[in-house]
Amino acid sequence: MSTGKINVTADNIFPIIKKFLYSDHEIFLRELVSNAVDATQKLKTLSRIGESKAELGDLTIQVKVDKENKTLTISDKGIGMSPEEIDKYINQLAFSGAEEFVQKYEDKADGAAIIGHFGLGFYSSFMVASKVEIFSRSHRDGEKGAYWSCDGSPEFTLEESDQRQERGTDIVLHINEDSTEFLEEGRIRDLLKKYCRFLPVAIQFGEKEITETEGDGEDKKETKRTVPDIINVTEPAWAKAPADLEAEDYKEFYRQLYPMTFEEPLFHIHLNVDYPFDLNGILFFPRIKPNMDLQRNKIQLYQNQVFVTDNLEGIVPDFLTFLHGVIDSKDIPLNVSRSYLQADGAVKKISGHITKKVADKLSSLFKKDRADFESKWNDIKMIIEYGMLSDDKFFEKAQKFALYQSVDESYATFEEYLEKIKASQTDKDGNLVVLYAAHKEGQHAYIKKAQNKGYDVLLMEGPLVSHLMQKLEGGDQKVKFARVDSDSIDKLIAKDEEQVSLLSEEQKEKLKPIIEGEVDKGTYTVVLESLDSSEVPFNITVPEFMRRMKEMSATGGGMMGMGDMPDMYNLVVNTNHPLISSILDEKDEAKQKELIKQGKDLAMLAQNLLHGEALTNFVEKQFEALKG
Numbered sequence: 001m002s003t004g005k006i007n008v009t010a011d012n013i014f015p016i017i018k019k020f021l022y023s024d025h026e027i028f029l030r031e032l033v034s035n036a037v038d039a040t041q042k043l044k045t046l047s048r049i050g051e052s053k054a055e056l057g058d059l060t061i062q063v064k065v066d067k068e069n070k071t072l073t074i075s076d077k078g079i080g081m082s083p084e085e086i087d088k089y090i091n092q093l094a095f096s097g098a099e100e101f102v103q104k105y106e107d108k109a110d111g112a113a114i115i116g117h118f119g120l121g122f123y124s125s126f127m128v129a130s131k132v133e134i135f136s137r138s139h140r141d142g143e144k145g146a147y148w149s150c151d152g153s154p155e156f157t158l159e160e161s162d163q164r165q166e167r168g169t170d171i172v173l174h175i176n177e178d179s180t181e182f183l184e185e186g187r188i189r190d191l192l193k194k195y196c197r198f199l200p201v202a203i204q205f206g207e208k209e210i211t212e213t214e215g216d217g218e219d220k221k222e223t224k225r226t227v228p229d230i231i232n233v234t235e236p237a238w239a240k241a242p243a244d245l246e247a248e249d250y251k252e253f254y255r256q257l258y259p260m261t262f263e264e265p266l267f268h269i270h271l272n273v274d275y276p277f278d279l280n281g282i283l284f285f286p287r288i289k290p291n292m293d294l295q296r297n298k299i300q301l302y303q304n305q306v307f308v309t310d311n312l313e314g315i316v317p318d319f320l321t322f323l324h325g326v327i328d329s330k331d332i333p334l335n336v337s338r339s340y341l342q343a344d345g346a347v348k349k350i351s352g353h354i355t356k357k358v359a360d361k362l363s364s365l366f367k368k369d370r371a372d373f374e375s376k377w378n379d380i381k382m383i384i385e386y387g388m389l390s391d392d393k394f395f396e397k398a399q400k401f402a403l404y405q406s407v408d409e410s411y412a413t414f415e416e417y418l419e420k421i422k423a424s425q426t427d428k429d430g431n432l433v434v435l436y437a438a439h440k441e442g443q444h445a446y447i448k449k450a451q452n453k454g455y456d457v458l459l460m461e462g463p464l465v466s467h468l469m470q471k472l473e474g475g476d477q478k479v480k481f482a483r484v485d486s487d488s489i490d491k492l493i494a495k496d497e498e499q500v501s502l503l504s505e506e507q508k509e510k511l512k513p514i515i516e517g518e519v520d521k522g523t524y525t526v527v528l529e530s531l532d533s534s535e536v537p538f539n540i541t542v543p544e545f546m547r548r549m550k551e552m553s554a555t556g557g558g559m560m561g562m563g564d565m566p567d568m569y570n571l572v573v574n575t576n577h578p579l580i581s582s583i584l585d586e587k588d589e590a591k592q593k594e595l596i597k598q599g600k601d602l603a604m605l606a607q608n609l610l611h612g613e614a615l616t617n618f619v620e621k622q623f624e625a626l627k628g
């Protein structure tokens with residue numbers, strides 16, 4: 001037997017481990033199970049290359065809770081360690097690794113978060129254990145068995161021991177008073193599911209009962225059987241070659257990843273690169289409805305099948321954090337801080353590659369089956385539009401498959417769309433004017449007017465469209481977006497046609513203050529226009545520029561402070577409409593006022609602006625009028 005002092009420069013790292021890692025101490029389990037997996041994988045490799053004669057047998061790793069004795073044990077049948085190896089790997093190497101790690105991060109404000117994501121190996125067990133024991137036996141014949149124990153002080157015990165007869169290692173944690181939660185089966189099972197669900201070696205945690213049925217109908221026999229409860233899937237789909245997987249395998253994998261999600265993903269992207277960097281993974285496009293609460297952090301990052309984090313901020317472009325699935329890379333340097341990670345060259349390359357793959361997949365889906373792509377468009381457009389706005393390279397690629405939907409439900413790419421409207425929607429200055437509506441129902445009156453003129457109207461809804469339009473207007477072609485209610489129909493796409501005015505300038509000057517007297521000047525600007533006599537007499541428009549800036553500022557962007565501006569409208573008065581002439585000629589002032597008010601209320605109704613008391617009064621008045 002030998003006793004000794006672990007070689008430390010810092011006096012005692014155990015208090016530091018306990019104090020600084022307190023918030024995220026659960027990762028000890030991931031560290032210990034990963035070590036057990038590594039030891040098993042090493043044995044398999046040695047056996048394969050003929051360096052180990054050991055009979056592999058069943059390599060299942062066992063995790064056991066003994067509530068009575070307050071221990072948690074992780075046992076593997078991997079390469080094991082001789083007493084000399086424990087001295088080398090645990091007393092010296094692992095300790096100095098842990099020491100360096102703690103020294104590096106103890107002063108960092110986000111220390112706990114960093115450590116939460118990236119473990120510090122074997123010594124993290126002291127976060128939850130007052131004493132740790134190792135029973136081990138090497139895979140090499142003739143080696144002595146080993147026993148090591150340490151109670152959280154720098155003193156350890158290391159001796160030869162035959163307590164473990166078989167090859168492999170038992171790590172026994174004597175759970176401390178503050179950490180009894182790790183003696184609860186449910187808690188351990190949850191943690192194993194979180195961190196170890198896709199580790200490449202089977203991990204057993206207790207047993208479970210299964211029911212088997214034999215025969216049919218009357219002869220049907222059900223038998224219950226107890227079997228080992230294996231908590232992981234050792235060969236997850238992403239670790240296989242895409243050629244070996246069917247569509248159903250991807251769906252099955254999606255169910256494994258998100259057992260509580262019933263909605264199926266729309267499609268998947270299998271990432272499978274080994275040069276110039278290592279990257280595997282499967283990303284899923286979820287169904288995302290406009291205005292739905294977007295859920296991030298559904299992508300899980302693994303390093304060699306060990307769960308690392310589901311916060312991929314800065315690791316993949318922001319718009320891709322809305323996808324679901326798994327990314328696994330050996331090349332992502334994990335033992336570093338998040339800010340370092342974000343600036344890392346390999347991470348940038350991986351992130352660029354993922355973006356490119358996503359664009360390529362979308363492009364191929366679009367080409368392969370356009371009708372199907374169109375049917376999915378509304379579920380994926382939020383992510384794509386967000387990507388187009390945040391990444392210029394993605395924008396370029398997406399121009400080929402991003403769709404624009406007209407109110408008549410037809411879809412076109414932007415290029416196709418411009419071609420479609422060119423003939424009828426080019427204004428006198430050569431601008432292609434794209435008309436759009438934000439709500440098909442709410443803006444019905446305006447949409448109809450545009451359609452009557454032979455114009456097409458796009459449906460542009462969602463929080464990002466104002467930004468997207470701004471970007472599309474900045475392209476090579478002279479393109480202008482105008483919402484259908486942003487101006488009177490003749491002015492939306494200004495052509496060279498001059499409208500003659502029925503009213504003289506004098507009459508107009510007389511009319512304007514009469515109407516202004518009946519509207520709230522802070523909200524409405526009265527604009528007299530000589531429009532077609534078949535056009536409505538009163539119409540409310542919302543000038544494009546102001547409104548769009550306001551919308552953009554509400555979702556980040558546009559002009560500073562615009563978001564707080566009150567809503568502003570134009571009350572367009574069609575001076576060529578007979579009603580306007582009658583208003584002007586009306587001698588009875590009360591009646592004149594009433595006509596203006598009624599006209600304005602109707603315009604508000606068409607624009608969905610008549611609410612509350614004003615609406616109630618309006619409706620009552622209409623019923624009165626019905627009585628005659």
Ligand SMILES: Nc1ncnc2c1ncn2[C@@H]1O[C@H](COP(=O)(O)OP(=O)(O)OP(=O)(O)O)[C@@H](O)[C@H]1O
Pocket residue numbers: 031035036039076078079080081089090093094095097119120121122123169
């Ligand atoms: N169950 C085990 N079987 C065999 N060897 C082990 C086992 N657990 C730990 N070791 C040895 O102890 C060493 C130190 O383990 P530790 O977990 O501290 O660091 P690591 O696994 O090398 O790196 P990391 O910090 O990423 O976990 C391992 O490299 C391995 O050689």
